[in-house]
Amino acid sequence: VSTEPKPPAPEEIEEGAAVYTRALLAWYDMVALGLVCPLVWGCPRKVMKRLHDAHVGERHLDLGPGTGFFLRKCRWPVAAPRVVLVDLNAQVLRKASRKLRAFNPKAVRRDVLQPLDLGDEQFDSVGMNMLLHCIPGGMHYKAKVFDQVLPYLAPGGRIFGATVLSEGVDHRKAAPKFLEQVNNDGIFHNRGDSLDQLDAELSARFDDYELTSRGSMGIFSVRVPGGTR
Numbered sequence: 249v250s251t252e253p254k255p256p257a258p259e260e261i262e263e264g265a266a267v268y269t270r271a272l273l274a275w276y277d278m279v280a281l282g283l284v285c286p287l288v289w290g291c292p293r294k295v296m297k298r299l300h301d302a303h304v305g306e307r308h309l310d311l312g313p314g315t316g317f318f319l320r321k322c323r324w325p326v327a328a329p330r331v332v333l334v335d336l337n338a339q340v341l342r343k344a345s346r347k348l349r350a351f352n353p354k355a356v357r358r359d360v361l362q363p364l365d366l367g368d369e370q371f372d373s374v375g376m377n378m379l380l381h382c383i384p385g386g387m388h389y390k391a392k393v394f395d396q397v398l399p400y401l402a403p404g405g406r407i408f409g410a411t412v413l414s415e416g417v418d419h420r421k422a423a424p425k426f427l428e429q430v431n432n433d434g435i436f437h438n439r440g441d442s443l444d445q446l447d448a449e450l451s452a453r454f455d456d457y458e459l460t461s462r463g464s465m466g467i468f469s470v471r472v473p474g475g476t477r
């Protein structure tokens with residue numbers, strides 16, 4: 249966690265979100281989550297569902313919700329959680345809001361690396377599942393997302409998510425080629441992202457966190473100080 253990174257070009261950041269078109273979102277749950285996660289990344293979606301079950305709170309902020317799959321499937325601590333969705337892609341926000349209409353979510357269009365401007369909202373949990381591998385600029389740059397959410401976390405709040413890493417994880421046979429392809433296509437931006445780098449960014453900010461890996465996926469959860477949860 250040393251030198252200040254050079255920020256990626258705005259178009260590159262846009263690209264990381266723009267790939268989630270209507271067409272892609274239509275097959276995302278079945279193909280990306282149902283097939284690619286277990287078969288290529290070696291991390292079945294039930295692992296990420298459990299991560300959500302363990303950490304979602306009464307007031308939840310979700311960064312990069314995609315189709316909202318895990319928010320629909322996970323076990324919430326209350327029947328009517330407050331749910332706020334943040335994404336750079338308006339199509340994602342429309343789709344996730346529709347799929348999650350039972351929660352009447354608030355949708356906010358933002359780049360997660362910029363101030364989120366959420367007023368005086370406070371959240372018990374912030375999810376950022378499979379978000380970091382979409383963001384260009386290297387781990388030190390993308391980890392700034394942790395700084396952007398801190399003002400909105402209630403005492404004892406959680407931050408959690410999973411991200412596909414390039415190095416320091418236990419790749420399945422198909423993963424390295426697939427990684428190269430999705431980086432070439434601008435779908436992922438995670439060349440060089442490693443488990444050690446993620447650990448360094450978490451430990452530079454937080455005392456109470458867990459980081460594990462499953463297949464190619466780094467899986468993290470943070471508990472901020474205070475509260476009773």
Ligand SMILES: C[S@@+](CC[C@H](N)C(=O)[O-])C[C@H]1O[C@@H](n2cnc3c(N)ncnc32)[C@H](O)[C@@H]1O
Nearest residue numbers: 264265312313314335336337359360377378382
């Ligand atoms: C791979 S999808 C993850 C979807 C969902 N969280 C899941 O676990 O299935 C990544 C999401 O992050 C969003 N995204 C990518 N870069 C972003 C950025 N810089 N700011 C806000 N959202 C971004 C994309 O639009 C997309 O909705």
